[in-house]
Amino acid sequence: MFKGVQLDKISSKHLYIQLYSQLKSLIEKGEVKTHTKLPSIRKFAEELGVNNVTVVNAYNLLAEEEIVYKKVGSGTFVAPKVEFKEDIYLDEEVYIDEDTKFIEERKESGQEGIINFATAAPTPDLFPISPFKRLINKVLERDGGYAFGYQKSQGYLALRKSISKYINRYQIEADVNEIQIISGAQQGIDILAKTFLDYGDTVFVEQPTYPGAISVFKSRNANITEIPINQNGIDLKLLESELKKEKPKFIYLMPNFQNPTGYSYSQEKKERILELAQKYDLLIIEDDCLSDLNYGESNNMALKAMDEDERVIYIKSFSKIFMPGLRLAFLIIPECHFNDILLSKYMSDIFTDGLIQRVLDLYFREELWEKQLNKLKETYQQRYQIMITVLNEYLPQECDFVAPEGGLNIWLELPQGLTANELYDKAFAAGINIAPGTVFYHNQPQTNKVRLSIAAVTEREIKEGIKKLGDVINKELSNSNQDWDNRWMPLV
Ligand SMILES: Cc1ncc(COP(=O)(O)O)c(C=O)c1O
Structure with a gap:
């Protein structure tokens, strides 16, 4: 199963990075099962025609990302998948910021969590913690107190x-x-x-x-x-x-x-x-x-x-x-x-x-940047496509927006008569957080604009959240139509 691993000795990419990337990809695709033993360092180095250190470095990188684990005297093995351990933070109240606390309290009291279209900041699950941990150690070992x-x-x-x-x-x-x-x-x-x-x-x-x-x-x-x-x-x-x-x-x-x-x-x-x-x-x-x-x-x-x-x-x-x-x-x-x-x-x-x-x-x-950026871009692009689809599907025709070709934000124009501040309150009560457009002006804000961001919402939340937002807007529209009818009724 490791026979397909091939290193390009004339590439400018380090051999250990090439080996690490190929092994990681085999493991992530499930082609090498959990707890499988990786080839011994000496044997693998011989087979690949490289120095032992190349294999050691590649295995170390994998171990630091918790993709493999080492057993003293036995070798290196494929690790079980590590899930994002949210509890580490949630157990320790001191680490929780106010927003997270508010959402958790809502969940605990039986209410659903808030779906957050208001922030354009990425969420912690998208952060490359393992490589960062490794690089912090590397810097500390290399530069010591100079850092x-x-x-x-x-x-x-x-x-x-x-x-x-x-x-x-x-x-x-x-x-x-x-x-x-x-x-x-x-x-x-x-x-x-x-x-x-x-x-x-x-x-x-x-x-x-x-x-x-x-x-x-x-x-x-x-x-x-x-x-x-x-x-x-x-x-x-x-x-x-x-x-x-x-x-x-x-x-x-x-x-x-x-x-x-x-x-x-x-x-x-x-x-x-x-x-x-x-x-x-x-x-x-x-x-x-x-x-x-x-x-x-x-x-x-x-x-x-x-x-x-x-x-x-x-x-x-x-x-x-x-x-x-x-x-x-x-x-x-x-x-x-x-x-x-x-x-x-x-x-x-x-x-x-x-x-x-x-x-x-x-x-x-170490060329990790490119990988991280591609990962983020792929995640956001998927969210973005879903967002555009559901905006077209669930929002009433009276809402308007231009689909941008990138980024994290969509600028939504509300139907006449509905202000962003009114919608903010109604949407929040329904578990949806939006950014009212008024905060983006210095003078004379336009009151019928809303910023929706895809940075901190999952694909499921986008579908669910925009459907709910559409319902809230439709309800407001039908209420305002009723007001209109009532006002004009005596004239009939
Ligand atoms: C246009 C723009 N400039 C600057 C900032 C601030 O960025 P930073 O976190 O790097 O201070 C933001 C943050 O949202 C932003 O949207």
Whole structure:
């Protein structure tokens, strides 16, 4: 059963990684049964024509992921499948956050759990805990206390090199000097605001936009001008007319799978914005959380990849495509802003956690990143397809939405007369949590928009939750029709 294992000695991939991947795949596909003994190290190494160490390293990787177990003196065996042990957390009240506690209490009191379409944060079952555990140990063995000393404010050099390579896949060329490691994209927005904004300065944002950015700009007492976005990007006519009136310190944009709408800018719009930036000496802050989660054919090229005139500061978070708790993101900065931004970072928190930076670096170097991203993308894509199908099936025709080609969010327009805040209350009572669109505006929020996210819901929950949401909306619609009848009754 191990006869099919073949190693490519001229590949750039390490032999032990190749061996580990092939064995893991055989075990995961069930081609090697639980408790089967793996070949002895010496014999397998001879058969494969490799060094014993190659086999030892591959077996160690499998053991660290709990795919195999070792018995002293007997050898290495295929381990039973490990299920996600939720109880580890739930037994210890101290580890539970308020939301989880609330959902558990609902379940215990006989009510069903809340189906959460409100959050765009991935859930713990999607996090790569085993490899992470192994890499933390590896870093600790390799770097010891250095991982806990003061680090460079700009970030760990090896990680910046890995990021420079990773981002190159998206046609963004960034030298290590241009990369600034930050503790989450939220910190990125904050230190950019700190760098560029004084009291009363103006910033332009899309309308609607990410509320975390609005809060930061408000905290700097900035004037915020909102420019509406539609399904192929920001309204360029309005943008240009605002630029003629006033020069903002910068414009904050999300050109791919925008939060909250999921809309992406057309290529033409991206080019035109860069032209406007040149014409009006405009600095663009591009916040790119989700462009990796592309499910269709759309061109999700970043503005930064097209930025020949150094007009764009690029922010990329690892929260949505890896684990939000790492608090890790990076900026790509044009040279003229290096020092000012570095100083703001220094003033904020001096540096980002050194241990986590080192672990993420190894994650890239051991090529685990690609695997994790593919896994996430596959999970989200399946959820997304189900979501679109059930939205079309269960929501009344009076609801409207544009199916985005990627990301985590769908921006739903409610029928006239039904507000998002009303729906929020009714849906919550029915066990569905949604994000009312009003929170994504600075001024004059549109009251009939809702953001639905697929980040924290299973496929079953999507089907069940959207069906329930459809029922709630239909009920509200029929109530409002009755109101209408009653109002007009005396005229008949
Ligand atoms: C557009 C956008 N920018 C930034 C953030 C904050 O990300 P981080 O967790 O990296 O601070 C979020 C989080 O939801 C977001 O949606």
